[in-house]
Amino acid sequence: MHHVRTVYDRISAAGRPEIWIHLRPRDEVEAEVAAVDPGLPLAGRLLAVKGNIDVAGLPTTAGCPSYARLPDRDAPVVARLRAAGAVVVGTTNMDQFATGLVGTRSPYGAVRNAVDPDRISGGSSSGSAVAVALGMADFALGTDTAGSGRVPAALNGIVGLKPTYGTVSTEGVVPACASLDCVTVFARTLAEAETALAHMTTGVSHPPERIPGPWRVAVPGPGQLGELDSGVGDAYEDAAARLAAGGARLRPLDLTPFTEAAAMLYEGAFVAERYTAVGEFVDEGHPDLDPTVAAIISGARDVAAHRVYADRARLASLRTRALDTLGDADALLLPTAPGHPTLAEVAADPLGTNARMGRFTNSTNLFGLAAVAVPSGTVRGLPFGVMLIGPAHTESRLTRIAALLTDPPVRLAVVGAHLAGQPLNPQLLALGARQVATTTTAPSYRLHALSTDPPKPGLVRVTDGSGARIEAEVWELPAAGLGALVASLPRPMAIGRVALADGTSAPGFLCEPEAVGDARDITGYGGWRAYRASVGRERDS
Structure with missing residues (x-):
């Protein structure tokens, strides 16, 4: 229970109630963590859920209290993560009806930045x-229609990992633009984000075949x-x-x-889909509607x-x-956002x-692409992030490229x-590897030809002085x-x-020593290439 206590102590000490819409009592979370099978892959990992995604027993508000509904079951994506052992801490604040990239459009209060409380956190997630940035959850769910799973990450x-549209179920999610909405995941590391996404997806999608070689960016x-x-x-x-x-090109x-x-x-007609989602409710004129959000959604009625x-x-x-200019590139590298506004700047020109915050993110779902946003240092003491965008179903490829950063x-x-x-060698190339040196080992190894398919050598270290230098690449x-x-x-x-x-x-x-007992010792050739060349000459003679 130490992890739960630590997280709740952070929540209490931070004095940031605007982060949460509904925070579960600590004792409930502790009891649920204690009951989780420790053998599950996400056992005891604490999950925060954006307020437009159903969590059984917690109101789904989409950032609007008068819109709230009380679901009796989890959205499928939440259910999948819980089945893997994750435990929900609570539901989180958001730009109302997921309409915004600033994080200030909510009657629950503007969510301030994790580093500088005078700056925006980004929205709508x-x-x-x-919550993730401040260690109040291990990972969190967001949604992304125009960039809401990436701008707040940056x-x-x-x-912020945004999968291809349709990869993760949006059932049980209050829609913004149903034809574009994606459920996304926030985490502090790429590995954590990938692990979570593996349990969120509804099926396995395979990217197009990639010719081995350096990453093309x-x-x-x-x-x-x-x-x-x-x-x-x-x-x-x-x-x-x-x-x-x-090593990227x-x-x-x-x-x-x-x-x-x-x-x-x-600016175009696609905003009309936001009216289809919640327009009739907005037209009723509830007092807790954010005026900017209400104006955007009501204005879409007349498209x-x-x-x-x-x-x-x-x-x-x-x-x-866009796809023609992207060509066979593995990814497009962009800043996630062009800047980091203050709360005052947003209030002056909401x-x-x-609109400026979505310059690089808005097109991703319109084009059916995948994306990952990752930290990339700081600018004037504030977090700065970049984004890698790639073809549909290339999330794994994008995270491998992002790992270079x-x-x-x-x-x-x-x-x-x-x-x-x-x-x-294509196995290495597919993992983003690049050759940096040609050398030899120290003179303390022997090389053996193993009976494998494809043929491979076994390198074994020896200590009796019989070793030799073996050709190697780094x-x-x-x-x-x-x-x-x-x-x-x-x-x-x-x-x-x-x-x-x-x-x-x-x-x-290296090779397990017992595996080379009956294998041919080829140390005298000085390396695998020389040995394979001799085999070819013997076969041709």
């Missing part, structure tokens, strides 16, 4: 993001990012440079179709039908252009400030079938990529420290 220094052409707050452009360039240093992209589509989400069809045709054209790369020594040009890859490789490694292969010729060492492929 404001409470969920700040402004509070956490991860598109970046906008010069001047296409538009007006940015001071320091944001430099921070973005630094993120792009770090991706390149991590950057290529230019015309951002125009993305920004033109982004403007259509609120002409012909505009809807015209905008759909224009969007189809923009989507074709519509203009909100959030996890320092690790080295891996290879001596056999994973060498450049060898049959298993590769760099994200730490998460190394973890995936270790998890998939078949016996008798293993990962251990390999001593290199320059006196350093790195994790590398």
Whole structure:
């Protein structure tokens, strides 16, 4: 129960009641955690849920008390996480009816930023993001129609993972624009976000086949990012440079179709879908309606039908252009938001400030893409984040690329079938690895040809002075990529420290000693490539 006590102590000490709409009593949460099977993958992990997603027994308000309903069952996405062992702490504040990217449009109060309380937290999933950032929950659910699962992540220094539309059920979610809404997850690390998403999805989707090689990351052409707050452009360039240093290949992209589509989400006919969702309720004129939200939704009532069809045709054209310019790139790198406004700036210009916040995020769901927002340092002492956007169902690929920004790369020594040009090298390339050195091991190893398919050698360290130097390559890859490789490694292969010729060492492929008893000793060839070449010559002779 120590974890629950720690979280509730943080909630009490923070003095931030605007984060929550309904916070469950601590003793209820402690009792539920105690009853969870400790063998479940999310056992005892504390979950915050955006206030427009059903949690059995807690009112679903969508940020409007007079709209509240009391669900008798969880939304499927909440039920799936609970079945995996997660325990709900409470429901969180939000821009009313998920209409906003600022986090201030709520009768429960403006949700202030986790780092600077004079700044916005971002919306509409404001409470969920700040709860995670301040350690009041291990992870949280948000929703994302125009960027609400990404902008709050960037402004509070956490991860926001937005899956492809339809990957996670939106049943039991108060709709904003039902044809675009996505349930998203906030976490403090990529690994936590990926783990949660794995239990949220309704099925397995497979991305298009990817030709192995370095990650291909598109970046906008010069001047296409538009007006940015001071320091944001430099921070973005630094993120792009770090991706390149991590082995990604950057290529230019015309951002125009993305920004033109982004403007259509609120300025065009698509806003009419917000009226379809809750317009009749808003027209009743309840006193707890946020005036900005009410004006946006009521104003959408009069959108002409012909505009809807015209905008759909224009969007189809923009989507074709956007996907053409994206080409075979694995991801598009963008700042998540162009700046970080103060609460006063939003109060002075609520519509203009909100529109600016969605410049880079609004088009993602209109184009049917996946995205992940990750921290990327600070700008003037405030959290700064970037976003990777990719084709549908490439969430796993995007998180591996994002790991180049959030996890320092690790080295891996290879001596056999994973060498450049060898049959298993594509496994490394698919994990974002890049070759950084060609060398040899220290003179303390023997190499054996194993009877495997495809053929692989077994590298074994010896201490009797009979060892030799073996040809080796050193590769760099994200730490998460190394973890995936270790998890998939078949016996008798293993990962251990390999001593290199320059006196350093790195994790590398070794072999269990008992597996080489009957294997041919090929140490004398000096390496796997030389041995395989000799086998080819023998076969040809």
